[in-house]
Structure formats: C-alpha cells, structure tokens
C-alpha cells in the first residue's frame with residue numbers, strides 16, 4: 498500500500514523551547530526549573546515521557562521525583578484498565594494541596610486517558626487547578642502548549658487524534674543509560690473488542706525504515722547495551738510504507754550493526770507473527786531468545802469474540818515452530834480472564850494452553866470494561882468474585898510452571914546484562930536473553946556490561962547465580 502502518512506520534522510516548533518527556557522529561568526522556584534514526570538501504563542508511554550523530558554531538558558529543566566519541589570508536574574496516563582484510571586484520578590486530587598502551597602506550579606496531564614472525552618470533561622469540571630491537558634497526538638506541540646499554559650494563565654486543553662503524521666526528531670532524554678526504548682511504529686489497527694488503545698492512539702503508522710535503523714545505530718554507538726523496539730503490533734511494521742519491508746527485515750538490518758548489545762521487541766501479535774521472523778531470530782547475532790506473544794485466551798470462541806483473528810491451533814503452531822528453531826526460547830504472554838460471557842470451561846482451555854506451552858512468565862489481567870469498546874456492550878453474566886477465583890487458579894498453575902522452568906536452569910551458565918544493585922549488600926541483579934532475572938554477588942563496576950553467570954539456585958521465577966569464567 499502506498500504511504501498515506503506524512504513525515505514531518507519537529508524542528509518547526511523549536512522556537513517555543515527557547516521562549517519557555519526564558520520564561521522558566523525567571524519563574525523557577527529554585528536556581529533551576531524542576532519537572533516531576535510520573536508515567537503510567539506501557540512502554541509506549543514511557544517512550545513518550547522520554548520525549549517530553551527531552552524537550553523539557555532543552556528548556557533548562559532538571560528532574561525530580563518529589564512533586565513538592567517541582568515547577569511542573571506532569572502525569573502521563575494510561576486508560577487500558579479501570580484500575581489504571583482510578584489511580585490517576587486519585588493522584589490528581591492529591592495535587593490540589595501542592596497547588597495550594599505553591600500556586601505557581603504548572604500541573605499537566607497527558608497520555609491515553611486524555612484521548613477519552615468523558616475523562617477530559619470530568620477533569621475540566623472537577624479539577625480546575627489542572628493547567629495543561631494534551632493527548633497522545635500532541636507531543637510535537639508540547640513546547641507551544643506549555644508556553645501558553647505558563648504565560649496566559651488559562652487552562653490549555655489539546656486532545657484529539659491526528660494519525661496522519663509521524664514526527665521525527667523530537668529530542669529524547671532516555672531514563673536508562675544502557676537500556677533504551679526505540680518506538681518503530683505508533684497506533685494500532687486491530688480493534689480487539691476489549692481494548693481502548695486504537696481509540697487513544699489512532700491508526701497504525703510505521704516510522705521510516707532508515708530512520709529506525711539510524712536511531713538504533715546511534716544508540717549502539719553511544720553505549721546502549723539493550724534496545725527494545727516498540728509497537729502495539731510490531732509484526733505489522735512496514736504495512737503503510739512505500740518500500741516493501743517487513744518487521745523481520747527491520748530486525749535483521751539492525752542485527753547487522755556491529756557491537757555488544759541485545760535487541761528485544763514488543764509486542765508481537767500472533768496473527769502477524771511469521772515463520773520468517775522466527776527464522777531471523779534463530780539466525781541472528783543480537784536478538785534475544787525471548788518471544789512475548791500474547792494469546793489472551795485459549796478458547797477459539799472467546800478469541801473470535803475478542804476479534805483476535807487467530808485460533809488456538811495457529812498460536813500453538815507458531816509456538817512449536819519457535820521452540821524447534823530457537824533452542825531454549827523463553828516464552829511470555831498476556832492473558833485476560835473473564836472476558837464477557839467466558840465460561841469456566843472456556844477459561845480451562847486457557848489453563849490447558851498454559852500447561853502445554855510452559856511460559857516463563859505471564860501478565861494476567863481480569864477483564865475491565867472500557868467505555869466505547871464493543872466488549873463493554875456484551876452481556877457479562879459472571880461476577881467479579883467468580884472471575885477473581887479463576888484468576889487465582891491461573892496464578893497458581895503459572896507459579897508451578899515458572900518454578901519448574903527456573904529450576905531446570907540450575908547448573909547452566911548463561912550470559913546476562915547486569916542491570917544494577919539490589920537492596921542486598923554486594924548483590925547485583927541482571928537479566929538473561931530470555932528475560933529472566935538472575936541475582937548474583939559482584940562488583941558494582943559490572944553494571945551495564947554482559948557477564949557469564951552460573952545458575953546456582955531457583956527461587957520461583959528469580960534465579961541466583963555466581964560469576965563464571967568470562
């Protein structure tokens with residue numbers, strides 16, 4: 498398909514950064530203006546916050562976790578489940594006191610929740626002390642919006658979806674020094690019936706192949722040891738681009754870049770997960786031996802009602818191919834328990850699939866109705882209490898599987914990336930290519946490098962080890 502998207506450069510908006518820097522230099526409560534950014538939700542939001550921090554940094558901001566000492570407080574919100582929303586509203590309410598103590602503080606909200614009209618209406622009505630609200634499509638506008646909020650003293654709201662444009666070149670300030678997120682596409686076209694994301698993030702659009710490869714190269718050259726390519730459905734990367742490129746080709750192009758690094762990606766959708774992709778992983782130098790492939794439900798009837806476009810059999814077919822081609826592959830997944838109308842028998846099909854695949858770990862959720870999605874209108878006869886019981890059963894089964902999988906690694910020597918210190922003296926924490934955590938005694942100087950570790954003990958889903966010959 499021809500490219501229906503426009504690619505624009507962020508530099509157009511740059512003069513607002515300068516203006517904001519000048520205003521904030523005068524307005525800051527301390528020597529340097531400080532921002533406190535709290536990010537909820539998935540890695541897409543984390544990556545967006547890193548861009549906002551990039552712009553704030555260019556305005557002269559420093560960063561703090563303490564909202565009380567900030568000149569600007571921003572919550573980057575998530576709408577995926579009810580619980581995520583409630584937390585945000587609770588925390589926004591608590592900011593009222595800070596505003597009372599420091600009236601000059603600018604309070605902002607952005608992210609997926611801001612693309613839901615019922616949310617922004619409620620905010621406008623109930624939280625007049627919120628100065629700035631913008632949605633997922635206004636990142637490139639942030640300097641101008643921030644400037645307006647600071648200088649005109651009026652509430653600034655900018656929401657709504659523009660999913661026709663991809664902005665390149667927004668400054669980024671990554672949280673991690675050696676682990677970094679790299680968005681390769683935005684939005685989602687899948688409309689799974691339970692999910693709000695297509696409404697909050699708009700249609701799927703891929704970044705240009707050469708832009709992604711260039712950014713990966715820059716990250717590797719500047720010392721990043723782990724790069725995670727991000728998208729809601731990375732397997733459909735390239736579908737809107739003029740060049741005929743696939744996600745598998747993108748991965749193998751990045752994999753050609755020399756250096757000591759590991760390449761991860763998320764999230765894969767089983768309907769588009771090709772055998773070509775698995776072959777690329779199997780033959781690569783840098784790609785992790787971990788596949789996060791959410792199946793959501795083990796029942797074909799429920800999968801159909803979810804609009805997931807694959808069957809249990811097709812899912813198992815990809816999994817078995819991955820197990821055959823990638824020795825020791827580590828599999829993880831997302832699961833929803835209690836989708837409207839799911840029966841206990843259908844839930845048991847999810848259990849049997851888990852037993853069959855033997856996942857390393859799972860992200861499990863109880864179904865949460867999202868206003869505006871088709872599933873929210875489906876009859877939902879089972880109570881939350883019943884669903885919670887099934888949920889606990891699922892956790893018990895998975896705990897056994899994870900413990901068994903981890904125990905089978907005792908005695909192996911694995912290569913890990915050392916991520917940091919633990920709260921125990923002299924104990925470091927690290928991660929295997931399969932995304933399993935390994936704690937071991939070692940010197941802090943090892944943080945940010947790859948080492949070989951011999952696994953000595955399994956504690957449920959965490960491993961203990963000791964440094965092995967390098």
Ligand code: SAH
Nearest residue numbers: 691692729764791831832833862863864865
């Ligand atoms: N694009 C990714 C996932 C995005 S959301 C994918 O398709 O795999 C992350 C996870 O949240 C989903 O995989 C799903 O398991 C869960 N989720 C999404 N909407 C939900 C809802 N309404 N209730 C409960 N869980 C939900």
Ligand code: SF4
Nearest residue numbers: 685687688689692694
């Ligand atoms: Fe949501 Fe489905 Fe898109 Fe994932 S693929 S973001 S679950 S609609």
Ligand code: F3S
Nearest residue numbers: 538539575576577609
């Ligand atoms: Fe949440 Fe938006 Fe991600 S709804 S899960 S932050 S895409």
